[in-house]
Amino acid sequence: MNYMLPATMDQSHDPTHPGLSGVEVGVIDFFVSAVKVLGMAKSIGEIYGLLFVSPQPLPLDVLCQRLSMSKGSASQGLKLLRAFGAVKTVYQPGDRRDHFTAEIEIKRLAAGFMREELQPRLTQGEERLAQIAQLGHTLPANAEGDFQRGRLAKLERWSDRSREILPLLGSLLD
């Protein structure tokens, strides 16, 4: 099976991205920035961006070629994107390679991000906080001790608050 691009696609106007059309470069660029806001690596944005504009699902080696990216980066990037549910594996008859396609329902993308990134960190913060709360009891019974106990209590209120807000965030996206 031939996975090379149609001739029209090779007429790139961006010398740094041979094989990518202007629109493709633009969309990839857009997702690279978007993904950085979320604290993820450039490669994640590149992969998702290319899949987002591609009518057909693409296999690993095509992603590597068109993005000039190593196999390792592409493999790890796809692994993460699948964990988020941002990329789905599609079976292509007559081809041994896995093909990947972009999930474009924003609700699901957000859900994946919350599940994989936000929730674990929130839990970790809660654990950390429980540790500190122990120390709070050892604080002296003076003005400073009182103040710091108050601050610890405030931290716990923030933490509880976050737990409540996270699900609401998802419902904003309906």
Added chain:
Amino acid sequence: MNYMLPATMDQSHDPTHPGLSGVEVGVIDFFVSAVKVLGMAKSIGEIYGLLFVSPQPLPLDVLCQRLSMSKGSASQGLKLLRAFGAVKTVYQPGDRRDHFTAEIEIKRLAAGFMREELQPRLTQGEERLAQIAQLGHTLPANAEGDFQRGRLAKLERWSDRSREILPLLGSLLD
């Protein structure tokens, strides 16, 4: 004026942070992680964390000493935190140095973050998108062109959506 800590504070249990009590180390640690989630440097979390547990406003040089941090980091960190409205400058009679205290209203912290970080990036994304939209008109009148035009339209809907959601986010925190 003497800004050294009371003797009790020097009985630190953490050898890597002389001059910081257990509770202080814990709270700082908490904010260092929190701040990393938001994509900011460790030093930002350290400064905010120490101010958060400190009953008195602290000047630059005290922050440097207690956090074992360079003057440059502390200065830049405070600059950023002030821009966010996460730290306020407090005048201390009889002391030439600026003193800093932590803003602890979560609503204001969130507003600062949105204003300084989210809004500019959102605007930048919109500009980027306007650029790509131009290219959309040059796409061929075939299946692939139609598909990609559809994807560009979807991106614009996402962008508009984000604009609507950002203010709602703030109202969640009331």
Added chain:
DNA sequence: TCGTTTGTTCAAGAAAAAATGAATGATTTA
């Protein structure tokens, strides 16, 4: 006015994060 204190900036160094690519294992098919 001149020396001192305080705070900022920025080039250079250090640390952290991401990308690479060779080695590995798994799966297919000849």
Added chain:
DNA sequence: TAAATCATTCATTTTTTCTTGAACAAACGA
């Protein structure tokens, strides 16, 4: 079963980001 294809892992290299500290500027006070 052996060769070929495909994907993953991980030690190393590269890139990016953060921190440092010295130079500078500004504000004060003697």
